[in-house]
Amino acid sequence: xxxxxxxxxxxxxxxxNTEWFMYPGVWTTYIAILFVSWLLVLSVFGCTPGAAWTVxxxxxxxxxxxxxxxxKGTPFAEDQGIYNALTWWEQMDNGKQxxxxxxxxxxxxxxxxxxxxxxxxxxxPMLILNTLAVFVLVVAKFPNMHxxxxxxxxxxx
Amino acid sequence: xxxxxxxxxxxxxxxxxxxxxxxxxxxxFEKLLDWSKLNNLQGYAxxxxxxxxxxxxxxxxxxxxxxxxxxxxAPDAWFDVVERYSNDNNKTLCRTExxxxxxxxxxxxxxxxxxxxxxxxxxxxxxxxxxxSVSTCSARVDGGTxxxxxxxxxxxxxxxxxxxxxxxxxxxxxxxAIIPALIGKGGLIISDSLNHNSIVxxxxxxxxxxxxxxxNNASHLEEVLREQIAYGQPHMYRPWNKIIVIIEGIYSMxxxxxxxxxxxxxxxxxxxxxYLDEAHSIGxxxxxxxxxxxxxxxxxxxxxxxxxxxxxxxxxxxxxxxASKEIIQYLKQTCPAHLYATSMSPPAVQQAIxxxxxxxxxxxxxxxxxxxTQIRENSNFFRSELQKMGFEVLGDKDSPIMPIMLYNIAKIxxxxxxxxxxxxxxxxxxxxxxxxLLARARICISAAHTREDLIKAxxxxxxxxxxxxxxxxxxxxxxxxxxxxxxx
Numbered sequence: 001x002x003x004x005x006x007x008x009x010x011x012x013x014x015x016x017n018t019e020w021f022m023y024p025g026v027w028t029t030y031i032a033i034l035f036v037s038w039l040l041v042l043s044v045f046g047c048t049p050g051a052a053w054t055v056x057x058x059x060x061x062x063x064x065x066x067x068x069x070x071x072k073g074t075p076f077a078e079d080q081g082i083y084n085a086l087t088w089w090e091q092m093d094n095g096k097q098x099x100x101x102x103x104x105x106x107x108x109x110x111x112x113x114x115x116x117x118x119x120x121x122x123x124x125p126m127l128i129l130n131t132l133a134v135f136v137l138v139v140a141k142f143p144n145m146h147x148x149x150x151x152x153x154x155x156x157x
Numbered sequence: 158x159x160x161x162x163x164x165x166x167x168x169x170x171x172x173x174x175x176x177x178x179x180x181x182x183x184x185x186f187e188k189l190l191d192w193s194k195l196n197n198l199q200g201y202a203x204x205x206x207x208x209x210x211x212x213x214x215x216x217x218x219x220x221x222x223x224x225x226x227x228x229x230x231a232p233d234a235w236f237d238v239v240e241r242y243s244n245d246n247n248k249t250l251c252r253t254e255x256x257x258x259x260x261x262x263x264x265x266x267x268x269x270x271x272x273x274x275x276x277x278x279x280x281x282x283x284x285x286x287x288x289x290s291v292s293t294c295s296a297r298v299d300g301g302t303x304x305x306x307x308x309x310x311x312x313x314x315x316x317x318x319x320x321x322x323x324x325x326x327x328x329x330x331x332x333x334a335i336i337p338a339l340i341g342k343g344g345l346i347i348s349d350s351l352n353h354n355s356i357v358x359x360x361x362x363x364x365x366x367x368x369x370x371x372x373n374n375a376s377h378l379e380e381v382l383r384e385q386i387a388y389g390q391p392h393m394y395r396p397w398n399k400i401i402v403i404i405e406g407i408y409s410m411x412x413x414x415x416x417x418x419x420x421x422x423x424x425x426x427x428x429x430x431x432y433l434d435e436a437h438s439i440g441x442x443x444x445x446x447x448x449x450x451x452x453x454x455x456x457x458x459x460x461x462x463x464x465x466x467x468x469x470x471x472x473x474x475x476x477x478x479x480a481s482k483e484i485i486q487y488l489k490q491t492c493p494a495h496l497y498a499t500s501m502s503p504p505a506v507q508q509a510i511x512x513x514x515x516x517x518x519x520x521x522x523x524x525x526x527x528x529x530t531q532i533r534e535n536s537n538f539f540r541s542e543l544q545k546m547g548f549e550v551l552g553d554k555d556s557p558i559m560p561i562m563l564y565n566i567a568k569i570x571x572x573x574x575x576x577x578x579x580x581x582x583x584x585x586x587x588x589x590x591x592x593x594l595l596a597r598a599r600i601c602i603s604a605a606h607t608r609e610d611l612i613k614a615x616x617x618x619x620x621x622x623x624x625x626x627x628x629x630x631x632x633x634x635x636x637x638x639x640x641x642x643x644x645x
Contacts, residue, residue: 005160014350014369020173020593025166032167033174074590075211084206149235 017074018091021075021101034060050120054130057116060109061133068105069140070154074111087154098141106152109137159551159595162629166562169594174565180215212589216566218353221247223573223585229256232264233272234292234605238582259577260614262600263547263584267441267557268528269605270472270512276520281511282504289503301500309506310477312513317439317465318457319479320488325494328436328466329355331476334494335430335464337363340401345385347378347429348403351410355435356403366391373409375419377400382427400429406438406449409593412552412559414438417453421460430461433468440470441557446516446529452555470516473509475501528604532557536602539611547628551597559599560586561618561627568625569596575621581614 006024013019020026034056041052072092073084083091095097113134120126139145149155217224222241229237237256243249264271285305293301296549308322313322325331336359344365348356351372360367368385371377382400390396402424404415417433424431435448443451448465450457457463462480467473478488489495516525536557543550549562563569566587573585585598602611622628 003167004163005168006619007160008165016589016593020170023166023170023592023594025163026170029167029170029174071208073206075208076213077205077209078589081206081209 015074015079015091015094015096016076017083017088018093021092021103027104034108034112048119050116053112053116053119054126057109057112057130057133060112061137064109065137065140086147089141094096095146097146102141106138106141109134159562160549160560161564161594165577165629166594169564169566173593176566177214180211181224183215184211188533194473208214212591217587219247220570220573220587222250222569226577226582227252231264232261234261234266234269234607234610235259236264236582238577253541257577257580259580260610261564261582261603262614263582264603265437265469265601266472266603266605267437267532268446268468268490268512269599269603270470270508270515271603272605274472274512274515276511276515276522276524282507284508287506291504292502293500295499296497297495297500303500303503303506304479305503305510306500306505309510309513313465313477314479316447316513316517317463317479318450319463319481320483322477322479323485323488323492323495324501324506325478326498327474328468328476330494331464331466331478332356332434332499333359333362334492334498335405335478335488336401337361338364338488338492339363339432339462340399343390343398345400346399346403347381347385347400349405349408349415351408352403352405352423353409353434353436360403360473361520372408373413373416375416375423378420378564379423379427382423382429386427400427400434401421402429403432403434406433406435407442407556409437409558410560410586412556412599414442414449414453414553414556417449417455417460421455431459432462432464433460435463436476437469437558439465440513440516441532442555446525446527447471467505467509471509471512473505473512475505475509506514532602532604535604535606535608535611538608539600539602539615542615543618544630545633546615546622547630547632548618548622549627549629558599559602560599561622562629563596563598563625563627564594566596568627570596571625572598572621572627575624576617579621581617583618 013022037059038052038056041047042049042054043050045055047055068089072087073081086095089105093101113130116130117127122128146150192541222243226241227239229239235258238259240253240255240257241250242253243251251479289303289305293303295301297306310322310324314320315322325334332353332355336346336356338357340363342364344363345359346363346365346367346372348360348367349372350369350595368381382402385400386397390397402420404417404420406417407414415433421431433449437450439448440446442449445451448463449455450460450463462478464476464478466476468475478485480488511520514520515522516529518525533555536559537554540552540554540559543559543561551562552558563572563585569585569587573583576583583598583600585596587596591597
């Protein structure tokens with residue numbers, strides 16, 4: 001890669017919890033982590049590539065659902081708790097919907113689902129789990145679901 | 158404008174992911190294994206919600222020994238740093254009796270007034286201490302205004318170039334108490350995205366609407382102004398009562414000046430007021446030390462309110478506001494920091510008066526002019542040498558603050574601890590005081606540093622920089638030995 005430089009312009013986003021996502025290299029890191037974890041699962045379990053992609057997909061579902069759509073607030077106290085009722089996904093881009101970052105983050109679980117179901121040849125137990133994972137993740141990212149709490153789940157402080 | 162290597166950005170993001178993951182795993186295990194210890198607060202609300210102190214507990218505490226180190230002498234060019242040790246992996250730190258003499262590159266001691274000075278401290282400050290005692294013990298409007306306070310306010314007004322000034326006991330409190338007195342609900346505050354916490358707190362406390370413009374970007378400021386003036390107040394669409402644009406003279410995390418002429422031109426075009434916070438630049442930049450207005454050639458009558466602190470260049474404490482006579486008269490009647498807070502301590506006022514007189518040359522010597530040239534030469538020499546070595550150094554020419562970019566968070570404790578072991582005290586700054594990916598080590602040059610001190614510091618930083626791996630730019634061929642022989 002030689003010495004490839006990128007400009008890191010400070011963004012206008014006041015929310016320090018989400019402004020790190022505006023920097024160059026974030027998308028690449030995300031995709032790199034997914035790919036490297038697939039290689040890790042393959043080498044540790046010695047399973048078929050399809051099973052490894054299913055494992056990665058399900059892990060990705062668990063981790064991103066927990067951090068993007070379950071955990072509310074910010075991990076520091078300086079903003080005096082103004083974001084305490086919002087999940088990370090709702091804080092992103094100051095609440096603006098359908099930005100580039102949001103579209104990218106919605107596309108990743110879909111692409112993962114396609115890869116996982118293709119490499120497992122659409123066989124049964126894996127297919128149900130993968131479909132469930134992608135369904136929950138994509139629905140959670142709809143613009144209409146902004147600040148919606150179904151049945152009051154996760155509404156309390 | 159920070160240029161970082163792409164690979165470094167990727168590794169920095171990856172290291173943050175790993176640290177967060179380990180932090181969450183530790184929290185999970187704490188909940189599982191120690192659940193009996195956590196539940197003895199039946200009926201009481203928790204002091205902080207579980208996630209709020211995650212960053213402090215799991216990330217900041219791991220490298221706690223790099224921040225807030227206690228010192229045992231006046232913060233001159235060389236000072237004594239107290240050694241600390243920890244028995245539980247940095248959760249608690251214990252002080253020892255031993256101290257190490259280190260070169261001080263972290264104090265805001267721009268003109269060298271932090272230690273004993275022959276004109277300021279003996280005899281004048283000690284004389285005022287004996288005459289007026291340590292504290293006036295009352296607010297300015299009660300019994301807290303002495304001759305010294307009035308003299309300092311006149312001197313500040315004359316120094317800065319404004320008709321009148323008002324003095325406060327604390328720089329942070331100046332910003333957070335004045336902004337609510339100037340503007341309230343129905344007003345608009347447009348502040349630079351990298352403004353200091355005191356301005357952010359003052360703006361939040363005022364109740365006005367706050368908008369942020371991209372750091373130092375006058376065209377984005379114009380865009381924000383146009384949009385806000387066109388829309389008016391939120392929900393009511395009425396015109397704004399007033400609009401104040403708040404900027405700083407030198408941004409202390411970047412070391413660069415604000416683009417004052419362009420921003421003032423935009424504000425004048427749209428009839429917005431300007432508030433300039435010169436906490437770091439007053440006394441340290443400019444040919445005669447009068448701050449960014451002198452450095453960038455802007456008439457002080459064009460800036461509506463100029464704020465500054467006496468902590469950095471003048472070796473005292475406290476802050477001031479300089480503006481027109483009407484604004485100062487209004488502030489004296491409304492600002493709670495003037496009406497209710499204890500007035501500034503008289504020896505501190507005398508220290509500020511004496512140091513300002515030295516800078517102006519009114520003490521009868523040219524020490525002030527010598528200090529100003531010394532700090533300018535020191536800053537330019539140090540910055541150019543660091544850049545030649547391949548470090549990424551931010552900041553403009555003539556600015557005494559130079560941040561060296563580290564990026565990866567593991568390099569923060571590595572750089573800090575290695576420099577301390579070689580007797581060089583450097584301040585490193587991590588999130589949340591800087592953006593997440595842009596961790597840096599900040600150097601503040603002082604007029605008290607001699608050329609030998611700076612050369613020693615450069616050698617240590619170069620060695621440590623090689624060890625830690627922060628020379629992101631190609632190295633130029635002029636080496637340090639050639640510089641040493643050329644300046645002798």
